[in-house]
Amino acid sequence: MPPTPKGEKLSLAVKLAGIDEHWSPRVIAEMNDVQxxxxxxxxxxxxxxxxxxxxxxxxxxxxxxxxxxxxxVTLREGEMVVIPRGVEHITRAADECHALIIEPRGVVNTGNARSDLTASNDVWV
Structure with missing residues (x-):
């Protein structure tokens, strides 16, 4: 699926439908150096x-x-959290959860830990 041009609306539902894997963040937009x-x-x-x-x-x-x-911290639909830099954390979801991540371009999803859940960067949906 090609990136949505800047200045045009995009649908989170349509973009989410293009994601098949868990724990594999997909870029949907950029603003300056933020993805x-x-x-x-x-x-x-x-x-x-x-x-x-x-x-x-x-x-x-x-x-x-x-x-x-x-x-x-438990987050439900419409709620968000900013995790401070340098703070060790883990995310989990008992049932499938869909989330929007906002972070600078180039951030590795597993941070300082390498595992089989480390995803490729800059993969668009």
């Missing part, structure tokens, strides 16, 4: 940090948790 990525989550991710940038999760559909070493 907007859709992701489908199910199960548990990996503990990791992003040393040089914050990252934002906005739940489009479903429910997810962001766990830190000392507490956990």
């Amino acid at each position: 907007f990525k859709l992701v489908k989550l199910h199960g548990e991710f990996v503990w990791h940090t992003h040393d040089t940038t914050d990252e934002t999760f906005l739940v489009v559909r479903g429910e997810m948790q962001v766990a830190y070493r000392d507490h956990e």
